[in-house]
Amino acid sequence: MAKLTRRRLLCATAPLAAAPLGVKLALGGQAEAAGHDHEAHRATAGHVETAASGHAAMIGEGAPAVGGPNDLDALLYPPDPRPHRPGRVREYTLVAHDVELEIAPGVFFPAWTYNGTVPGPVIRATEDDLLRVRFVNAGAHPHTIHFHGIHPTNMDGVFEIVGPGDELTYEFPARPAGFHVYHCHATPLKKHIHKGLYGAFVIDPKEPREPARELVMVMNGYDTDGDGENNFYTVNGRTFYYARYPIRARKGELVRIYLANLTEFDLINSFHLHADFFRYQPTGTGEHWEYTDTVMQCQGQRGVLELRFAHAGTFMFHAHQSEFTELGWMGYFRVEE
Numbered sequence: 531m532a533k534l535t536r537r538r539l540l541c542a543t544a545p546l547a548a549a550p551l552g553v554k555l556a557l558g559g560q561a562e563a564a565g566h567d568h569e570a571h572r573a574t575a576g577h578v579e580t581a582a583s584g585h586a587a588m589i590g591e592g593a594p595a596v597g598g599p600n601d602l603d604a605l606l607y608p609p610d611p612r613p614h615r616p617g618r619v620r621e622y623t624l625v626a627h628d629v630e631l632e633i634a635p636g637v638f639f640p641a642w643t644y645n646g647t648v649p650g651p652v653i654r655a656t657e658d659d660l661l662r663v664r665f666v667n668a669g670a671h672p673h674t675i676h677f678h679g680i681h682p683t684n685m686d687g688v689f690e691i692v693g694p695g696d697e698l699t700y701e702f703p704a705r706p707a708g709f710h711v712y713h714c715h716a717t718p719l720k721k722h723i724h725k726g727l728y729g730a731f732v733i734d735p736k737e738p739r740e741p742a743r744e745l746v747m748v749m750n751g752y753d754t755d756g757d758g759e760n761n762f763y764t765v766n767g768r769t770f771y772y773a774r775y776p777i778r779a780r781k782g783e784l785v786r787i788y789l790a791n792l793t794e795f796d797l798i799n800s801f802h803l804h805a806d807f808f809r810y811q812p813t814g815t816g817e818h819w820e821y822t823d824t825v826m827q828c829q830g831q832r833g834v835l836e837l838r839f840a841h842a843g844t845f846m847f848h849a850h851q852s853e854f855t856e857l858g859w860m861g862y863f864r865v866e867e
């Protein structure tokens with residue numbers, strides 16, 4: 531049977547019909563194995579077909595997302611920033627686990643994770659804190675943690691491969707201030723990253739940023755049929771999660787988003803906000819801020835967004851690659867007076 535790639539699939543279908551077919555494609559081989567998979571597929575397709583009649587149906591119960599309202603809180607809300615204090619040590623433990631994650635209703639992805647989630651935990655330090663990260667490999671493959679930033683090369687997570695059952699502690703002063711990422715750097719690299727070994731890494735400047743409602747969004751994709759193309763896209767790991775559970779904010783308060791792109795296979799991803807504008811600081815460094823409603827990031831790029839909503843209401847946000855939107859990368863802010 532000719533292999534139906536995602537791109538051919540999308541060319542052949544109307545835009546809003548793509549998502550249910552994407553689910554069907556992803557379930558392909560597994561659907562025969564268990565009867566409930568058929569039902570999961572029907573349920574998901576039903577939700578998304580409802581969406582074709584209007585975006586209203588894609589909010590709340592109508593959005594095909596997995597789990598409860600607070601499941602992703604630890605990924606969305608970073609640890610609190612701490613004031614600069616020379617000599618402080620910040621300690622984290624990351625354990626690599628192989629876990630089957632339900633990323634969309636009825637769709638399971640055999641992930642390689644740090645601490646059981648994709649993305650992994652948010653790591654945060656203030657510039658010049660001594661960061662100490664104990665890495666334990668409880669997975670079945672060799673891994674590392676490669677941090678973006680400035681550090682000795684033997685702490686770079688490239689040459690010291692940590693085998694299954696082994697561990698390694700990374701230790702270095704956190705710098706430069708900004709918003710960075712970390713990910714596995716074992717080979718084949720694109721596989722180790724795509725399987726889920728990545729996360730957000732915030733380094734607060736010594737001169738603290740203004741207090742804000744802070745959010746972390748890691749954009750990613752999942753290739754569920756192994757053809758080297760993504761079938762689903764998300765922020766923080768689950769399709770349409772923030773459509774199912776809109777992110778709350780207040781009109782006029784400062785909202786800060788740490789946005790990173792860890793999507794494999796597709797060269798770029800993007801973030802677009804409806805009905806308002808934000809300022810964007812690439813990598814969370816320097817003095818340059820762009821004023822816009824859309825930013826794009828290459829693989830590994832990241833930056834800091836800041837805004838104050840001018841109105842109360844429901845604000846859509848999504849990738850401006852419409853295809854990514856329809857395959858899971860879409861959510862809402864619910865802004866109150």
Ligand SMILES: [Cu+2]
Nearest residue numbers: 673714716722
């Ligand atoms: Cu790895």
